[in-house]
Amino acid sequence: MLRWPVTDLDDHYATLDVDPDAGPDEVRAAWRFLITAFHPDRFRDPDQRDRAEEVTKRANAAWHVLGDPGRRGRYDLGRRRPYVPPPEPGPPLRRLPCPSCATRCRVTDPGGRTVDLVCPACGDSFAAMIGARCVGRPRLERRWLGMRHQAVFADARGERRSVEFRRLPAELALAEGELMSVVFSPRRGRPVYAIVHDGTLDVGWRVG
Numbered sequence: 001m002l003r004w005p006v007t008d009l010d011d012h013y014a015t016l017d018v019d020p021d022a023g024p025d026e027v028r029a030a031w032r033f034l035i036t037a038f039h040p041d042r043f044r045d046p047d048q049r050d051r052a053e054e055v056t057k058r059a060n061a062a063w064h065v066l067g068d069p070g071r072r073g074r075y076d077l078g079r080r081r082p083y084v085p086p087p088e089p090g091p092p093l094r095r096l097p098c099p100s101c102a103t104r105c106r107v108t109d110p111g112g113r114t115v116d117l118v119c120p121a122c123g124d125s126f127a128a129m130i131g132a133r134c135v136g137r138p139r140l141e142r143r144w145l146g147m148r149h150q151a152v153f154a155d156a157r158g159e160r161r162s163v164e165f166r167r168l169p170a171e172l173a174l175a176e177g178e179l180m181s182v183v184f185s186p187r188r189g190r191p192v193y194a195i196v197h198d199g200t201l202d203v204g205w206r207v208g
């Protein structure tokens with residue numbers, strides 16, 4: 001009775017059931033055996049026929065690579081190399097201007113949380129809310145010192161923080177869902193810069 005080859009799908013040598021150091025004649029004989037023995041026309045049962053077609057397809061794919069010395073050489077090189085999974089994509093880097101000297105600092109996005117930073121150029125420490133989502137459009141509210149734009153942001157965990165802007169440039173839409181950072185002044189904690197993150201582009205406006 002004919003055995004259905006059980007093979008490692010990704011390994012051409014396993015498909016042909018030959019050793020990796022098998023010579024060209026042995027590889028060719030193994031391939032010829034499979035495509036003859038598993039020729040789909042030999043099977044009436046539809047399931048068996050499908051499996052035979054699959055075996056033939058894999059045998060031909062293996063032969064395409066192992067039957068050609070150049071392709072086989074390259075395949076052997078890749079086969080010996082252990083599989084290394086690609087690195088997990090880390091959090092993006094944001095470029096934020098220092099509120100004191102405007103030097104742009106590269107900071108790992110903490111997912112909308114507010115963190116304390118130290119400017120590498122001037123040494124001032126300041127707070128920044130980095131990578132938060134804008135929740136709805138800002139509302140204009142009357143305060144005892146005048147009007148304020150009240151905007152609400154959410155971090156990656158859904159925690160909300162409201163920020164008051166004394167002025168907002170017209171270009172800064174603060175649209176719903178927009179990914180943003182806000183840099184606060186070192187002493188009074190007022191917003192100084194608002195930065196919109198659009199893909200890899202960071203666009204900042206002075207807001208205080």
Ligand SMILES: [Zn+2]
Nearest residue numbers: 098101119122
């Ligand atoms: Zn600085």
